Amino acid sequence: MIRRALLLALAHLLGSAVVAPLSDAEANSDLERVRENIAENRSRISSVASERSRTARRLIETEEAIIAAEADVAAAGEEMAVVRILLDESETKLADVQAALVQQLEKLASTRQSQVDAREQAQDWVLEAYMSGGPVQPSVAFDAAVVSDVSVGVMYLEVLSEHSSAVADRYDVLIAEELEIEADIRQSEADVIEEIAGIESLTERYLAAEAAAQAKQEELELAYQELETTVAALESEIEQFEGELAAFQKEEASIRAAIAAAAADQVVSTQAPTGSGQLVRPVPGRVSSGFGMRVHPITGQNRMHNGLDMDGAMGDPIKAAKGGTVILSGVKGGYGNTVMIDHGGGMVTLYAHQSKIGVANGESVAAGQVIGYVGSTGQSTGPHLHFEVRINGQPTDPARYL
Numbered sequence: 001m002i003r004r005a006l007l008l009a010l011a012h013l014l015g016s017a018v019v020a021p022l023s024d025a026e027a028n029s030d031l032e033r034v035r036e037n038i039a040e041n042r043s044r045i046s047s048v049a050s051e052r053s054r055t056a057r058r059l060i061e062t063e064e065a066i067i068a069a070e071a072d073v074a075a076a077g078e079e080m081a082v083v084r085i086l087l088d089e090s091e092t093k094l095a096d097v098q099a100a101l102v103q104q105l106e107k108l109a110s111t112r113q114s115q116v117d118a119r120e121q122a123q124d125w126v127l128e129a130y131m132s133g134g135p136v137q138p139s140v141a142f143d144a145a146v147v148s149d150v151s152v153g154v155m156y157l158e159v160l161s162e163h164s165s166a167v168a169d170r171y172d173v174l175i176a177e178e179l180e181i182e183a184d185i186r187q188s189e190a191d192v193i194e195e196i197a198g199i200e201s202l203t204e205r206y207l208a209a210e211a212a213a214q215a216k217q218e219e220l221e222l223a224y225q226e227l228e229t230t231v232a233a234l235e236s237e238i239e240q241f242e243g244e245l246a247a248f249q250k251e252e253a254s255i256r257a258a259i260a261a262a263a264a265d266q267v268v269s270t271q272a273p274t275g276s277g278q279l280v281r282p283v284p285g286r287v288s289s290g291f292g293m294r295v296h297p298i299t300g301q302n303r304m305h306n307g308l309d310m311d312g313a314m315g316d317p318i319k320a321a322k323g324g325t326v327i328l329s330g331v332k333g334g335y336g337n338t339v340m341i342d343h344g345g346g347m348v349t350l351y352a353h354q355s356k357i358g359v360a361n362g363e364s365v366a367a368g369q370v371i372g373y374v375g376s377t378g379q380s381t382g383p384h385l386h387f388e389v390r391i392n393g394q395p396t397d398p399a400r401y402l
Contacts, residue, residue: 027259028302034252041245045238052234059227062220069217076210083206087199094192101185108178259295259302279321279401280367282351283374283385285311291397297381306395307350307388312374314355314383319368321349321387321401326363326371335386336378339371348393352386353377 289309296303312318320341327348328340335352339359342348355375365371376383389398 027255031252031255031259031302034248034255037248038245038252041241041248045241045245048234048238048241052231052238055227055230055234059224059231062224062227066217066220066224069213069220072213073210073217076206076213080203080206080210083199083203087196087203090192090196090199094189094196097185097189097192101182101189104178104182104185108175108182111174111178256295256300276401279349279389279398280319281310281402282319282321282349282387283310283312283316285316285384287311287399288384291395291399298379304395307352307386308398310385310387312383312385314374314376316374316383317370318351318354318358318372318374318385320365320371321367321389322347323366323369324349324364326359326361326365329357329359329361329363331377334379336380337372337375338378341365341371346392348390349398350386350388350390352388353380353384355383 287308288311289305291308292305293302294305295301318339322341322343324341324343326339327342328338330338332338332340332352335350337352337354337357339351339354339357340348341351351372353375354372354377357372359365359371374383374385380386387398389396389401
């Protein structure tokens with residue numbers, strides 16, 4: 001019966017497509033397969049999401065490294081700008097020094113030429129005075145007695161020698177001073193050239209540092225692009241897995257709905273008046289879930305249902321199905337508030353999920369006596385009565401006795 005109901009339910013869910021008959025075992029196998037696929041997809045999503053998170057962290061770290069590299073490039077550029085200014089200043093200084101050296105060399109050459117000219121002029125003056133018999137030099141006065149006592153030729157030669165020596169001494173002093181100035185200028189030139197060499201060496205180091213920083217920045221930017229591509233690919237993979245997961249979840253829901261519909265169809269069949277009438281119905285409501293295998297409404301697992309779920313409103317009275325002695329009055333795990341009655345002959349009935357219990361342990365009750373009230377305690381999705389019949393401790397379909 002449940003197999004036929006499952007087939008009809010699946011046909012209804014899947015439309016007019018032809019569906020091969022499914023047994024309970026096949027339905028459970030399909031459900032297990034889908035659950036495994038769901039678990040596998042969730043594991044894949046978790047794994048890829050973890051990888052995406054790690055890659056995203058690397059992306060952030062790379063971005064920070066790029067910012068640092070950009071700062072290094074900018075710093076190197078600023079240092080290069082300062083060095084270029086220093087180099088320009090030193091080159092200007094060198095040009096000034098070299099210009100001053102040229103002027104000094106020109107001045108020295110002029111002084112030396114003046115020295116030569118002065119000597120020649122002195123010779124001309126002496127010769128002119130000798131030829132004319134006048135004074136040797138406008139600035140030199142000769143004593144007549146001296147002239148008369150000494151040979152004229154010797155006198156003129158002595159005067160020429162003295163005058164030339166005085167001129168030479170005066171120009172020698174000037175030339176020595178100018179040579180000293182020239183030496184100072186040449187030393188300044190050497191100092192500036194050495195300074196420029198140091199700046200050029202510094203320039204080469206800064207250029208190398210700037211080039212290295214730029215290369216590092218380009219390398220990091222390339223790595224950043226690759227990481228962005230990886231993140232995009234991982235997100236696409238996650239999207240694909242999530243789509244597959246949604247499809248599997250939809251398939252799982254369809255199988256569960258089919259199993260539930262089949263179980264409901266079986267419940268309808270058990271509501272037919274096939275019982276022996278040995279027991280009083282504890283509540284008048286319909287049976288919403290029958291005895292046998294079903295998908296548990298809370299856990300979602302396919303498991304045995306050991307009784308009947310009977311509809312009832314919160315607080316509706318629950319009656320003893322048969323006279324007997326109360327052997328349990330209290331909370332019983334997932335059953336919630338529960339009453340169990342021993343009717344003798346190995347028969348025990350159980351009434352679960354009560355909102356309030358109306359009897360105590362050891363109390364004798366009659367058939368139809370109110371023993372509690374409908375509720376939803378324990379593992380329950382709403383107000384109802386879970387009713388069981390146990391024969392020698394084994395759960396039995398209660399519908400056989402109602």
